[in-house]
Amino acid sequence: MSAVVAETPRPTTPQTAQAGPPLIEVRNLKMHFTVSGGVFSGRKSVQIKAVDDVSFTIARGETLGLVGESGCGKTTTGRCILRLEQPTAGEILFEGQNLCTMGREALNEKRERMQVIFQDPFSSLNPRMKVGDIIGEPMMVHGIYPKQAERERRVAELLALCGLNPKFMDRYPHEMSGGQRQRVGIARALSLNPTFIICDEAVSALDVSIQAQVINLLEDLRDQFNLSYLFIAHDLSVVRHLCHRVAVMYLGKLVELADSDELFANPLHPYTQALLNAVPIPDPEIEKQRAHHVMKGEIPSPINPPSGCVFHPRCPLAVESCKQAVPQLRELKPGHWVACPRV
């Protein structure tokens, strides 16, 4: 196997070793926002590079974790894939077709198979709609099960699939707990038989005991329907548990990408190392023995990011050249990509 890998020409996009074309391929994605200055700053406008040259693939049935701290561009990347944002540059291939250049009708057809689950189950469900209508609405929009009776049967099926009593159809979101609401959000995402779901901090707002229930549900659904997930999260232990591969972002850049086991056992980028070190392990004995290297400084403003490698002001390995050259992703080991010249 390793011989085969060595002979294949090096791909420009970090890929899985899996055979067959990827379900999603993101190539050199850039999303720059223009922010106009206030009245007092002379209305100078500045560019924020929310996502800057990000590339990755997701295979069928695969879960890719996207981690990083607030403002690193992980949610914007997800929004670009769904084309809720029109990317500044780059390509997003879904089943081999570029979503960025696609017309509205063609895009709508693709969107049937791409869904999203949001973080906050309180604000992502319409409080004035019954659960049955919330789950049924995407089917109405896309003309699936146009007859009401059929649709209701499907809604009941989806509720049961997500571990809810079909009677919940007639309830309103406020009559349910956070965990139950998140299950409704999942049922809605599944209503159109998607192949790809973006989970944007989908379990972050839930209490630990409920979080485990929802994580198990996401795992079961993935196995049952061969779903691909882009799992956007900041909780690294959840990401490690659920994801096959993990991509780490910092200030709009992809800094490391590897198989989950490899990334957590052998993080190469200094930022990934600091991130993993900062996660406390729920075991006092282990915590006593662990060396804690607290990373200095804060995430710089994306309005005025550092030159060269954006991580250099906080990096323990940084040298003079890091201030100039923007590091490119390199494949240090098969499948393990790092954007740091110092490792």
Add this chain to the structure above:
Amino acid sequence: MPVLLEIENLRTQFDTSDGVVRAVDGIAYTVDEGETVGIVGESGCGKSVGALSVLRLIPDPPGRIASGSIRFGGKDLLTLSDAQIREVRGAQISMVFQEPMTSLNPVLTIGQQLCEAMELHLKLTPDKARERAIELLDMVGISEPGRRLLQYPHHLSGGMRQRVMIALALSCEPKLIIADEPTTALDVTIQAQILELMKDLTKRFGVALIIITHNLGVVARYADRVNVMYAGKIVESGTAADIYHRPMHPYTLGLLRSIPRMDRPRGERLIPIDGQPPDLTREIEGCAYRPRCSFAVERCARETPPLQTVASGHTSACFEVAQLQGLLKEAS
């Protein structure tokens, strides 16, 4: 170490349109001088209300402290007059809240907020207070402290604001700091910075710390002793090692099993706790955890298990401790 804070039979209730919510339902614990006590539990278990009750910060109405005693420095805080409790708040016991944006006053500069408390409680002159404010900001790792004094909270990042909160909490040399989810709103690398800072400073000044969190990892790293709360009650209490390695309450065990851990092999399936926490407006008969508990026996439906000693310094509110002990023996 001598006991600093002793809470007995504390009950805090809220009147709502759905009935009386028993947010804190008879808790008792102590905090020794210089000790760090972690209080863990999920949303609505009463961990924050229990801590706010210590400083009598419960909005009344709708809330009220229905019974109990909170002994601190030889006084029962619940019997003090409003003027007397104000002398305790901020001076002897201070708080660090979750959301530094809402807990700092947006229309006052950092300097005004820091100096106000010190002029009031420590009777410092404005010049002395300013001098000490600069020292404090420097101590919590804020650069250019002199300039920062003139800035407003919105000029600072979330991590910086939480550093200011810590400076504020330490400013009057308190004996106890209550930190309510101090790092929940922060990113993980900033969380680590803030927690390390709190640990260093509380150790340096011998300040006791009550840290309230839902994050079991944070508690493992920083707490000497841990209280686990469920539905308004403390269900288990012990040293961090007791709680994490010898859990003697099914809820604690359930929590530990339901979190994915970075130090365990990947791919192990999580064991969630089934069901939902109970509705606290209803009278709960027997053990509140019973409907979700796999160890429950018939007795659990009738009687409320009291917090009983299972080992030295380790208490649990469960009738079926023997089952858990057996399980533990099997595992080892």
